[in-house]
Amino acid sequence: xxxxxxxxxxxxxxxxxxxxxxxxxxxxxxxxxxxxxxxxxxxxxxxxxxxxxxxxxxxxxxxxxxxxxxxxxxxxxxxxxxxxxxxxxxxxxxxxxxxxxxxxxxxxxx
Amino acid sequence: xxxxxxxxxxxxxxxxxxxxxxxxxxxxxxxxxxxxxxxxxxxxxxxxxxxxxxxxxxxxxxxxxxxxxxxxxxxxxxxxxxxxxxxxxxxxxxxxxxxxxxxxxxxxxxxxx
Numbered sequence: 582x583x584x585x586x587x588x589x590x591x592x593x594x595x596x597x598x599x600x601x602x603x604x605x606x607x608x609x610x611x612x613x614x615x616x617x618x619x620x621x622x623x624x625x626x627x628x629x630x631x632x633x634x635x636x637x638x639x640x641x642x643x644x645x646x647x648x649x650x651x652x653x654x655x656x657x658x659x660x661x662x663x664x665x666x667x668x669x670x671x672x673x674x675x676x677x678x679x680x681x682x683x684x685x686x687x688x689x690x691x
Numbered sequence: 692x693x694x695x696x697x698x699x700x701x702x703x704x705x706x707x708x709x710x711x712x713x714x715x716x717x718x719x720x721x722x723x724x725x726x727x728x729x730x731x732x733x734x735x736x737x738x739x740x741x742x743x744x745x746x747x748x749x750x751x752x753x754x755x756x757x758x759x760x761x762x763x764x765x766x767x768x769x770x771x772x773x774x775x776x777x778x779x780x781x782x783x784x785x786x787x788x789x790x791x792x793x794x795x796x797x798x799x800x801x802x803x804x
Binding site for chain 2: 621622623626627669676677678679680682683684
């Protein structure tokens with residue numbers, strides 16, 4: 582079992598819709614959870630982090646964490662074509678290593 | 692804040708040659724990470740340092756790979772000898788070590804021919 586798992590996609594949504602990206606992790610002791618966005622040919626950039634169960638909102642982005650289910654998600658409201666990118670879920674466990682999923686490619690079409 | 696600085700941005704080398712990648716972390720960060728990204732395997736952690744000490748190098752693929760962090764502001768990743776399958780983008784990242792990554796460098800695109 583991979584430490585961090587994501588559906589590779591692509592996830593295609595129309596402009597203005599809500600995009601829902603999901604991630605599961607295997608280390609039950611994980612404490613910190615991150616979402617990165619990576620445009621083609623660029624480096625990953627941090628867009629959200631969450632440490633506690635529940636929701637965390639930042640503009641059009643909402644991160645959701647459920648530690649009991651070992652599940653973290655990212656919702657993007659009012660999706661724009663500029664949101665088209667690969668979204669990487671990353672988790673820090675008890676070893677203090679930042680481990681990435683393989684990413685979900687999001688396509689927002691006009 | 693200059694961010695994480697990597698050099699070179701691109702490197703093309705012949706199989707068998709030594710390659711050295713360089714990274715300057717964000718000032719004040721005490722954790723540094725080297726990642727490799729390929730289409731097939733995604734973003735893989737190779738090694739990470741905390742306070743200049745290698746904490747986990749279990750991701751280093753072979754003895755051909757080595758990494759050093761002689762001081763808090765500089766790290767190198769060396770491949771000797773290089774092979775075509777080492778072709779990838781290598782990223783360096785740094786953090787405060789408290790679980791909050793400070794960011795990634797722009798990466799070094801390595802091509803071994």
